[in-house]
Amino acid sequence: KQEVTQIPAALSVPEGENLVLNCSFTDSAIYNLQWFRQDPGKGLTSLLLIQSSQREQTSGRLNASLDKSSGRSTLYIAASQPGDSATYLCKTSGSRLTFGEGTQLTVNP
């Protein structure tokens, strides 16, 4: 059974800092890995989708990488802003869709 872990559970940084969020998974037989953002009480917004054949995807200040062999993905956020404050979740797609519990990010002005 796939297990997806996100560490740390919470992270607080000053505005402008570059940061990395981590996602690890136990079963490397995945089709893709997707990163989401969730604001309090809201749905999940898709940020980046990395196919299993890809190593990374970029969108604006966000860069996601995937290393299937080591069971790891990272989400890099450049020049963080207070508006980036949210919970970030990763999801693997294999025989099942499995979500991590998320990292709650706070960017302080």
Place this chain on the structure above:
Amino acid sequence: EAQVTQNPRYLITVTGKKLTVTCSQNMNHEYMSWYRQDPGLGLRQIYYSMNVEVTDKGDVPEGYKVSRKEKRNFPLILESPSPNQTSLYFCASSGGYTSSYNSPLHFGNGTRLTVT
């Protein structure tokens, strides 16, 4: 606008009173699914559907029913709600049958259900 629409956003009900949470998507997606989100437990899949009239159990299907009579709609039915079903529920959809695992998952805004 491409979207997944859930209704209602908030629902308070009593134990045993049947309820339905509706979900509709306008992206012609074949894959649809329901999740519940609870503190400390994360997002857990309740049911999913790969196509019309095709539904399968997720990780926590007990106490729930679904139907997929039309491509765009995937209602979640609680025949006899209990307090342990108090949660935040999300509907999601993605891609086509052959690409559901390679397409992004799109979420609705959620339904907060309280069962007293």
